[in-house]
Amino acid sequence: MSIPADSSRTNAIDWNEASKTFDRWLPYIQPVAEALLSLADLSEGHEILDVASGTGEPSLTIARRFGSTLQITAVDGAEAMVAIANEKLRREGLSGVTFQQMKAEALAFPSNQFDRVISRFGVMLFDDSLLGLKEMRRVLKEGGTLAISVWGEFHRIQSIHLIWELIMKRLPLKERPSLPKMADLGHTGKLEALLQSAGFRQFQIRPLPLLYRFDDFETYWTITTESGTLREPLDRFTPAEQEEIKEEALQCISSFVREGKIIMENQALLANAVK
Ligand SMILES: C[S@@+](CC[C@H](N)C(=O)[O-])C[C@H]1O[C@@H](n2cnc3c(N)ncnc32)[C@H](O)[C@@H]1O
Structure with missing residues (x-):
C-alpha cells in the first residue's frame, strides 16, 4: 500500500481534473435536472442563477427548452468546468445563458436579483455550504424560489458505497478518510x-431514487473510479492492490444484476424553498 506523505488529507476532488470525464455521469443524473426544473x-421572463453548474447542467437543459425567453446566469468554481460548458454553448449556438467562474461563497451579484436560484449536486461540495447557501438566498428575490439537489445518506448511494467499503476495509482505522463530502448533507x-x-423558513425536502444501469462490470468500474469521490482513496494503493479491490467488487456485483444489466439505486434529495 502506498500511503501518501500527507495521509491526513481528506478525499478532496480536483474538479478541474474531474471535468475531463464528468460528462459520463450526465445521462444518469438527467432525471434530477427534470425534477429541479x-x-x-x-416561466418566460425569469432571471435564473445556476450555482456550481459544472459542465453546464441543468442550465443547458433549460436553455434548450426555453431559448432566450428567460435569462440564465451559471457559475462554477472550476475554470475547466466553465470552459467545457462554454464550448457546448458555442457548439449548440444556444442563447440566453452565460457561464462564468465564480465561487458560491462570494456571488458577485446584487441582492434580490434572481427569480430562481438552482443547483444540481453542488451545495454539499462547497468549501462552506452554509455561506454558499446564504449567498444563494441573498441574491434571490423576495418570493423567489430556490431548487437544489444534494446526495442522500452515503449508504444509499449504492454505486459509490460498494467500492468505498471495500477500500475502507483495507485501511487501518486511523488512516481512513472521513465520509465523502458528496454525502455531507x-x-x-x-x-x-x-x-x-441560511434563513429559509418555508421549504420542502423529498428523496428521489435514481436507478443507474450499467451494461457491464467494466463500464461500472471505469465510470465510478476514473475520477471523483473514489479516485483519491484508491490512489493510496498500488496498481496490484487496486486490481484486488476491483476483483472484490466484481464478486459483490452479482446481487445487483437484473436481466443482464447492473442496476444500482442512488438516492438524491430535492429541496425547494421560498425566500
Ligand atoms: C457534482 S458537480 C455538479 C455539476 C453540475 N451542476 C451537474 O449537476 O452536472 C459539482 C460542481 O460543483 C463545483 N463546486 C464545488 N465547490 C464549489 C464552490 N465553492 N463554488 C462553486 N462551485 C463549486 C465543482 O467545480 C463542480 O463543477
Missing part, C-alpha cells in the same frame, strides 16, 4: 438545518 416552476435533518440556518 419542475420544482423551480420556470445526506444525513436526516442536515439539509433541513442548513436551509434554516
Whole structure:
C-alpha cells in the first residue's frame, strides 16, 4: 500500500481534473435536472442563477427548452468546468445563458436579483455550504424560489458505497478518510438545518431514487473510479492492490444484476424553498 506523505488529507476532488470525464455521469443524473426544473416552476421572463453548474447542467437543459425567453446566469468554481460548458454553448449556438467562474461563497451579484436560484449536486461540495447557501438566498428575490439537489445518506448511494467499503476495509482505522463530502448533507435533518440556518423558513425536502444501469462490470468500474469521490482513496494503493479491490467488487456485483444489466439505486434529495 502506498500511503501518501500527507495521509491526513481528506478525499478532496480536483474538479478541474474531474471535468475531463464528468460528462459520463450526465445521462444518469438527467432525471434530477427534470425534477429541479419542475420544482423551480420556470416561466418566460425569469432571471435564473445556476450555482456550481459544472459542465453546464441543468442550465443547458433549460436553455434548450426555453431559448432566450428567460435569462440564465451559471457559475462554477472550476475554470475547466466553465470552459467545457462554454464550448457546448458555442457548439449548440444556444442563447440566453452565460457561464462564468465564480465561487458560491462570494456571488458577485446584487441582492434580490434572481427569480430562481438552482443547483444540481453542488451545495454539499462547497468549501462552506452554509455561506454558499446564504449567498444563494441573498441574491434571490423576495418570493423567489430556490431548487437544489444534494446526495442522500452515503449508504444509499449504492454505486459509490460498494467500492468505498471495500477500500475502507483495507485501511487501518486511523488512516481512513472521513465520509465523502458528496454525502455531507445526506444525513436526516442536515439539509433541513442548513436551509434554516441560511434563513429559509418555508421549504420542502423529498428523496428521489435514481436507478443507474450499467451494461457491464467494466463500464461500472471505469465510470465510478476514473475520477471523483473514489479516485483519491484508491490512489493510496498500488496498481496490484487496486486490481484486488476491483476483483472484490466484481464478486459483490452479482446481487445487483437484473436481466443482464447492473442496476444500482442512488438516492438524491430535492429541496425547494421560498425566500
Ligand atoms: C457534482 S458537480 C455538479 C455539476 C453540475 N451542476 C451537474 O449537476 O452536472 C459539482 C460542481 O460543483 C463545483 N463546486 C464545488 N465547490 C464549489 C464552490 N465553492 N463554488 C462553486 N462551485 C463549486 C465543482 O467545480 C463542480 O463543477
